[in-house]
Amino acid sequence: MSQRVILTCVPLTGTRGSDPRRLLLVEDDSELVQLLTGALSAEGYTVEVARDGQRGLHLGLTRPYDVVVIDRRLPALDGLDLLMRLRAKAVQARALLLTALGTVHDRVQGLDAGADDYLVKPFDLDELSARLRALCRRTLDASEVLRIGAAHLDLGLRDVALPDGRRVALSAREFELLRVLATRPNAVHSRSELRRRVFQEAPAASIVDTYVYYLRRKLGRAAVRTVHGLGYRLGEV
Incomplete structure (x- = not known):
């Protein structure tokens, strides 16, 4: 042994x-x-x-x-x-x-x-x-982390730690949007809900789509999943 x-x-x-x-x-x-x-x-x-x-x-x-x-x-x-x-x-x-x-x-x-x-x-x-x-x-x-597949969202540093050791910086709104999704990883969030929770001052829910695009550009398309007709949910990095 x-x-x-x-x-x-x-x-x-x-x-x-x-x-x-x-x-x-x-x-x-x-x-x-x-x-x-x-x-x-x-x-x-x-x-x-x-x-x-x-x-x-x-x-x-x-x-x-x-x-x-x-x-x-x-x-x-x-x-x-x-x-x-x-x-x-x-x-x-x-x-x-x-x-x-x-x-x-x-x-x-x-x-x-x-x-x-x-x-x-x-x-x-x-x-x-x-x-x-x-x-x-x-x-x-x-x-002080939330899991995103094999990566982690660092709530203290407000960035994402990737499995290969790299860290991805996020803007304040990118961080908050990802935090909301990662807090309830199995839930589907409507665009109106995400606008209300993250972008309260925005006149239209389309701003959610814009920041989902930003997150996918930084973390990969799988980071945020689209649930057609319903909204978005957390994916994997």
Whole structure:
């Protein structure tokens, strides 16, 4: 069985409701995969598995997850290197490092790679689950982002963090329009509603179409979806 595991909590917006959290497990040890998949699924996570670091990096950068679990010693790409690459690409995440090695050097190495907490093996699954829940709660409380597919709308910086690490600046009205859509990502918003909430001084609802065009030009056509005859809803970036 592998000796080290990293658990990473991706920041959430606090608007998920009762939806299950999505979890990516990057692990090549079948026994450990079975153990953690069963335990974390019982906690309510939807678990996906990658068997090497390169696949884990690809999934971590292109799909939205609430939790990523990464074994340190992986084929193709070491777990610490994987975590550092995710950090470098603006994947803001809480991290818990699990390892059989408990020296100061090992703890410092894990924390320097981007981990927020450290738990030494052998560990109790109840303690692991409790620490993971605590990190996720802290993430929810501190979160200032709204998800747009694999990208995030940063409510503090008022820009969009793309999966490849680039950031896209928004004007005040572009930001507010995208914020309204992202706050209720499954809802369809009529043009009149969006004009009322974002462009109160505008004489016509056609201004909504103009700013949807601006957002699509910056973020891609899929960023805002047209629901014909009804209005707009959030898409993906």
